Amino acid sequence: MATRAPDRPTAVPRHRSERFSRQLAYRLDVKASPYAYVMPFLLVFCAFGLFPLVYTAWVSLHEWTLLSDVHKFVGLDNFAFLLGDEYFWNATFNTVSIGLVSTVPQLLLAIWLAHLLNRPLRAQTLFRVTLLLPNVTSVVAVVVIFSQLFGRDYGLINWVLSWFGVGAIDWNAGTASSHVAISTMIMWRWTGYNALIFLAAMQAVPRDLYEAATIDGASGFTQLRKITIPMIKPTIVFVVVTSTIGAMQVVAEPLLFGTYSPTGGPDRQYQTLSLFIYENFAKLDFGYASAISWMMFVFIVIAAGVNYLLTRRSGGNLT
Amino acid sequence: MIPRLGPGKARTLTYLTLIAVVFFSALPLYYSVVVASRDNSALADVPPPLWPGGNFVANVEKVFDTVPFALALLNSVLVAGSIAIAVMFFSTLAGFAFAKLRFRGRNALLLITVATMMVPTQLGIIPLYLIMVKLEWTGSMYALIVPALVNAFGVFFMTQFLSRALPTELLEAGRVDGCTTWGLFWHVVLPVARPAAAVLGMLTFMSAWNDYFWPLVVLTPENPTVQVALSTLAAGYVSDYALSLTGTTLGTLPLVIVFALLGKQIIGGIMQGAVKG
Numbered sequence: 001m002a003t004r005a006p007d008r009p010t011a012v013p014r015h016r017s018e019r020f021s022r023q024l025a026y027r028l029d030v031k032a033s034p035y036a037y038v039m040p041f042l043l044v045f046c047a048f049g050l051f052p053l054v055y056t057a058w059v060s061l062h063e064w065t066l067l068s069d070v071h072k073f074v075g076l077d078n079f080a081f082l083l084g085d086e087y088f089w090n091a092t093f094n095t096v097s098i099g100l101v102s103t104v105p106q107l108l109l110a111i112w113l114a115h116l117l118n119r120p121l122r123a124q125t126l127f128r129v130t131l132l133l134p135n136v137t138s139v140v141a142v143v144v145i146f147s148q149l150f151g152r153d154y155g156l157i158n159w160v161l162s163w164f165g166v167g168a169i170d171w172n173a174g175t176a177s178s179h180v181a182i183s184t185m186i187m188w189r190w191t192g193y194n195a196l197i198f199l200a201a202m203q204a205v206p207r208d209l210y211e212a213a214t215i216d217g218a219s220g221f222t223q224l225r226k227i228t229i230p231m232i233k234p235t236i237v238f239v240v241v242t243s244t245i246g247a248m249q250v251v252a253e254p255l256l257f258g259t260y261s262p263t264g265g266p267d268r269q270y271q272t273l274s275l276f277i278y279e280n281f282a283k284l285d286f287g288y289a290s291a292i293s294w295m296m297f298v299f300i301v302i303a304a305g306v307n308y309l310l311t312r313r314s315g316g317n318l319t
Numbered sequence: 320m321i322p323r324l325g326p327g328k329a330r331t332l333t334y335l336t337l338i339a340v341v342f343f344s345a346l347p348l349y350y351s352v353v354v355a356s357r358d359n360s361a362l363a364d365v366p367p368p369l370w371p372g373g374n375f376v377a378n379v380e381k382v383f384d385t386v387p388f389a390l391a392l393l394n395s396v397l398v399a400g401s402i403a404i405a406v407m408f409f410s411t412l413a414g415f416a417f418a419k420l421r422f423r424g425r426n427a428l429l430l431i432t433v434a435t436m437m438v439p440t441q442l443g444i445i446p447l448y449l450i451m452v453k454l455e456w457t458g459s460m461y462a463l464i465v466p467a468l469v470n471a472f473g474v475f476f477m478t479q480f481l482s483r484a485l486p487t488e489l490l491e492a493g494r495v496d497g498c499t500t501w502g503l504f505w506h507v508v509l510p511v512a513r514p515a516a517a518v519l520g521m522l523t524f525m526s527a528w529n530d531y532f533w534p535l536v537v538l539t540p541e542n543p544t545v546q547v548a549l550s551t552l553a554a555g556y557v558s559d560y561a562l563s564l565t566g567t568t569l570g571t572l573p574l575v576i577v578f579a580l581l582g583k584q585i586i587g588g589i590m591q592g593a594v595k596g
Contacts (some may be wrong), residue, residue, distance in 0.1 A: 033500035034422035038413045041469045048466035052443025116333050129582035130341045136578045138529035140549045141567035145351045148560045154362045200590035249441045252531050260554040274441050286445050293442045
């Protein structure tokens with residue numbers, strides 16, 4: 001196919017001015033179109049992504065409620081109060097605890113499942129589709145279903161545990177038990193999704209590496225540790241960082257598990273940071289809620305950064 | 320060669336593990352159908368009911384009596400549908416520009432786009448609400464649709480796809496034939512982008528359908544989406560699990576059917592988008 005413009009004398013405009021304006025239109029089109037095409041994205045992002053972020057900082061420096069039009073500037077008072085607020089530290093503890101209990105086993109399981117799927121198997125598609133089924137289910141559905149399964153009196157889980165002589169557990173009541181219940185919901189919803197992402201990365205690993213390892217007599221597990229994990233490390237780093245960001249923002253699970261109460265249980269035993277923001281938002285204390293948001297942002301950056309460095313440095317010895 | 324599966328024992332173990340995973344993935348959904356087709360009092364039985372009963376239709380009627388579920392379905396279809404169409408269109412447009420057009424600041428803008436995907440969405444929720452109050456969009460579907468018209472993931476996804484799948488020669492040939500940039504987009508880029516845009520549309524539809532926290536914040540129980548209606552149903556003072564799980568079954572069923580039909584393509588899309596080199 002010709003890539004150069006053929007000479008077309010008939011197409012040459014008769015007047016110079018006409019040719020000039022055509023050229024101008026062409027140059028304008030080539031120069032301006034790219035900006036016009038990325039503009040919708042940039043506009044939406046600036047208006048509803050970037051601006052709110054900056055505006056949160058501004059609101060956090062005020063005594064700001066929806067009830068009054070006067071917003072008193074209070075400097076860093078909200079932050080000072082925050083650091084002495086035991087509810088804030090309680091929410092921070094819960095967020096970290098639920099984050100660890102849900103993410104660590106989830107990612108190990110996901111890598112292992114991806115490893116199992118990265119072979120010639122029958123019914124590959126069936127396995128993959130069912131793996132992703134929980135992720136298609138909405139948070140609300142997941143929590144409603146699992147609240148039933150974790151029910152104290154008639155729940156399926158306590159019924160199964162009773163075969164082993166375990167008494168009826170009130171999952172909602174304790175700190176540890178409620179964290180386990182909420183983490184189970186998160187794990188159920190996200191393990192398959194992350195396994196598919198790992199699988200995608202694993203399929204890009206050159207096959208002859210495995211061949212050589214098999215000839216050398218390396219077992220499947222050794223191959224996973226010495227070949228697969230080092231080779232897919234960029235993906236592991238990516239998934240660890242996104243999971244960390246996700247785990248710091250958990251809100252719908254504890255909210256619904258506590259049947260709509262923004263305190264996260266009567267003793268705040270599973271109130272996360274996001275839920276704590278929502279509680280103050282619902283009280284219309286926007287200044288304080290914004291201050292918590294910014295502290296949460298700082299925590300997220302720290303957690304994501306630390307995990308990024310940890311996973312990147314850990315070499316092939318992740319498991 | 321793909322890593323060898325080893326002797327028969329290892330193969331059996333692999334299949335058993337995967338079957339167990341399938342079992343645990345499907346069990347909660349199956350059990351919610353069981354509960355949804357029973358009377359609430361049947362849940363107190365020991366052992367608990369393990370097979371579907373015959374009370375589903377009665378429960379469905381009760382769901383429609385308790386919350387405005389028809390309106391919720393309509394709202395959700397409207398919101399998720401318009402978001403999906405807008406995201407497909409604007410992401411392809413921006414993806415075309417990033418992948419194939421040359422302009423000053425392209426790399427910097429692309430970097431910003433990728434960085435945007437990492438920004439925690441919940442941080443901006445308070446000012447976002449204040450904006451909606453100012454625009455008088457609280458309680459309306461505009462509050463859900465407008466901020467979601469295009470997102471960084473979609474732009475990134477289409478950029479990745481188009482830089483691989485769209486031959487530059489094809490664009491040059493179009494230029495020679497006198498196409499404007501818009502003409503190129505319409506006649507050359509869109510046909511090539513169609514399969515990836517379809518996957519992006521489905522992913523977007525699913526996440527918009529399932530979105531819960533922002534709709535909860537900005538909508539009222541009188542004019543809800545499906546997820547907001549479901550949470551109203553579940554938050555009743557007397558916990559009627561049969562009723563709430565009938566609601567979740569109704570709200571999840573459309574997606575599960577779509578997913579069962581198109582799961583292979585959707586998974587292909589997720590796995591494609593995942594490999595970022």
